[in-house]
Amino acid sequence: MTRWIRQVGWRHLVAVVMLVFAMVPIVFVFSAALNPLGTLSSSTLVPTGASLGNFGNLLGGTAFGDWFLNSVVIAATASAASVFLSALAAYAFSRRRFRGRRVGLLSLLLIQMFPQFLAIVAIFLMFSVITDYWPPLGFNTWWGLILLYLGGALGVNTWLMKGFFDTVPRELDESATIDGAGHAQVFFRILLPLVAPILAVTGLLAFIGTINEFLIANVFLTDTGAKTLSVGLWGLVAGERDANFGMFCAGTLLTAIPTVLVFQLLQRYITDGLTAGAVKG
Amino acid sequence: MQLDGPVTARQARPAEDARRPNPFIKIVLLGLTVALAIWAAFPLIENEAWIGLAILAATTAGLLHLYLTPRHVPAKYLVPGTILLIAFQVFPVLYTASTAFTNFGDGHRGSKAEAVVAIQTASVTQVPGSTQYALTVATTGDPATGPLVFLITDPATRQVRAGDAAGLRDISATVNSAGRVTAADGYTVLTTGQASLRSKEITALAVPTGGGAIRSSGLSRAYEGKAGRLYDESCDCVRDTTTGRTWTADEGLGSFVAEDGDRLAQGWKVTVGLSNFTRVLTEPAISGPFLRTLVWNLAFALASTGGTFVLGLLCAIALHSPRVRGRILYRVLLILPYAMPSFAMLLVWRDMFNTDFGLINNLFGTDVDWFGGATSARFAVILVQLWLGYPYMFLVATGALQAIPGELSEASRIDGAGAWAAFRKITLPLLMVALTPLLISSFAFNFNNFNAIYLTTEGAPFPADNPANGATDLLITYTYRLAFGGAGAQYGFAAAISIFIFVIVAVVSAISFRRTRRQEEVYS
């Protein structure tokens, strides 16, 4: 028994304690979403009602379906492309030695340090021209926003992936090179499968980051039908005086669904990658 | 086609290798790139944007060169992301940084020419005692291109006159009850739809009269207006047409200034040198609390990063065992805080910390004024960050644990090392190789975590004697308040402060980055 506690029991304990911490605000949001009054001060931890009215209002009274679709398409495309782009860059930073490598890495990090709220002006500057010249990439389009998000793809994810590429023994690709494989083959055939868990994790993180992005999407998407979930949801509580809290919570919960589904989809890669079962507790 | 474009450019690169079995993919992708470039070129040519066209051509040629020759292998991997990075991150940052040397902000956003137009337009008033006319927009030629004529009807006499830049002349026409012309010999009346396509010309058309000019007010009414203020190029000043008062352009301030110091509201953007920077250093309201804010900012970033890392790693390790039943469910539930939109949850947390109505005080039966005291407010915002951020570290650490070849830790177990020792000696160092860069970037993110403060405490609590700087203010929220909370938006000033912050973070990050060199070479 003590052996069980030492080897497995503590794991449950940690998980349960963390679950309580994780779930309290979510249960609160859940109760508020079910609360027919739909106001903040009437919300408690335990649901006081079980009405789906808030969900009904949300789906019937707003363009929630459009927002949902926009968010999922934008986040899925942008995150997939971003993972690919940053994997490429991470390969170069991890495996290749070239001049300006470390400076490049550091610059990638530092470029993120500039406050985004200042960049809004420059974004308007650029996209006003782009909208005039190439309307399919302009304001209120999926592709314009995706491109804009991809500008940041290298920033965060390259750092993340480079760290993982570093943990893959170099002997693996070196021996492949000796066997006559080119760099592309090493990258696609050897490295990428080995870091599949990380690709999955990065993809998920990028997906969440994109679906939650608000600041840029708010100025970029003004057509009601073009908005994403975060912008649309903000609109629900933007008046500050509105008591749309229940609908807002319902929307928040629904927003989490695609993320959870993507996680479920990727969990297989994250936990049952090549190394599955190799580590015994 | 434009859809595939960006993807194409990226995918083209890895296909470079000559021994790769399928050069076809590469060719298709490069072909798509070229096709995309051609598509993009047309509007540039049409608008005679030659510089843009040159950049496009050079970029395309560069890409073709890069992927059709075997050299520059690292560049093949870096270029696709870098092009996007330069266009959508580097350019905005450089543009923003450049505004630090200007007075760019509310009242000084555009060019001098724009300011002059705004001043003159804003000064146009109806000539006293003049009539308002019913307006019909007509043309003597084709509705889409012919010269525009205003047909104006005097409401009292119902006399119709035709006016253009040459002046007014009486004509005969059929008018409806509202006084608008329905037909007139020699003129084609424009429908609202047709007129709306020529909006710019209509707005620009002023029919000269003795006292001023007839202008349109919309598409159905016209009035006789007179500009109260006019720009005079000879003295580079704005003159009031009735009082004769002048405001002379001051290129240092970007404003028209009268002799008594009175400024016209509409100014323009000018270069102000380093004055935004000296303002940061010399204004006591800024330099005074700067150090205190910096210290708290560092503490916040460290606590958020370190705290989430410890929590996330703990969860990851706890669930990193096939013997834990239900670990799939655990994992899904544990990442939920990250799956919820963070801005929404920040707002929810803010409400949960409410003294009288908040869930936290209700649950624990306490009466803590969370955001009212410096310590409790700081504790609260860090707690919120832990909640929001640990799933990120949990995910990353889970991935990292999976990526560590199991043989390594197994080998150490066989060597007889205890579980803890094996973790500390084998697993943790390997994890750190993978995670240190991430911790640095997470630190950098948290250092500038605007929403974490702006959507919760907004910097509160504020000392009674300084409403500009609160106990939970980060440098970035502090900057925001200084630049946008006072006299409108002051982008130039905000950019200057951002450059200061940037330098600080750069130094901190660069120092910690140096330490990663050692780890990076573990396998080399």
Add this chain to the structure above:
Amino acid sequence: MRIRTAGVAAALTCAFLVAGCGGGDKDATTAAKASEAAPSGELVIWADDKRSAALKPFADKFGAENGVTVKVQAISKDQQTTFVTASQQGSGPDVMVGAHDWIGNLVQNGAIDPVQLSAEQSGGLAPNALKAVTFNGQTYGVPYALENLALIRNTALAPKAPATIEELVAAKTKASEKLCVQVGQNGDAYHLYPLYSSAGGYLFGTTVSGDYDPKDLGVGKPESVAAFKKIATLGEKGSGALKRSITPENSIATFTAKKCAYLISGPWAITDVKKAGIAHDISAVPGFAGGKPAQPFLGVQTFYVASKGKNKALAQEFVTNYVTTPELAVALYQAEPRPPALTAAFDQVKGGDPDLQKFIDAGKNGIPLPAIPEMAAIWDPFGKAEAAVIGGADPARTIESAGKTISAAIK
């Protein structure tokens, strides 16, 4: 090998070139055809989420009647800044909907144009609404709704309207909170202003012509110190009528949950109050006993013509000749029950909604919310001073340092 690759690439490029050109030409032809079929300009209107929803049907109607396309877009956050920034770069709307206190800032940025109303049109508007949108002698925009704070009370919990704030504090009630007036962690100058003015404070003095004078700042003056001393008596260390835990998010909700006997809020709160089925009455915000009258700010919701819009003539047509018709004003009232600024529309709806006249009466003492750009410097420091004083800070020191911060910002 390389030569062959290059050859294939060249061939493919040519193929794409042809395809590209062909596609482009086709698109261009289709576009040209479409514009031939329905030649029309486009009008873009920006508003916040709620109003854009209400505007949509009328915008569509205007579009159909006039053969133009009208797009209504919702900006969810930072409407004013987004409008100015977008306008400057040429991506802004033709018509903007917003509060009248934006005017000063919009004018200094050259973002809006004055409108020329006929005597008949301006005569149809409530005089104080017209006054609010007049800036430097010009009319900037067409007002469509009025708003001001009033005291809303739950008649089950508080049957009688108090004449003074002291009376309100002394009244016995079953509710756990007496008064709901939003303060929040960082204060709310707009909602405090009636009490502040009743206690003798002011924000800006006025020039001889009646305009606000940014050179005469009232915050930090002895009057403001005296006013904040009075306000402190209502604070958490005093009678507790004002408290920071009542926030913008929860003040109305707390009232509708019957936890508050009185609410200081505006017409926007009424929808929720009615939805919650609360028997209510509306009266003027009471002032301090023996003090000056409590003056709420008058706010006016306004349609602006954007200076840098692509279709200004059409925007002027919409704003001056369509917004001034009662139909639209009534519809906007139905979307959110603020008293219409158009007298004809107000008369049309007041019969069915007694609250409207009560709000107008409650705003009798009101003064227009200052539209000068310097007002932007007031909100934040003033609100924080309010929150600090309500939390128990020393009134004199707090408001004086707020005054210093404000005067440093406006110079």
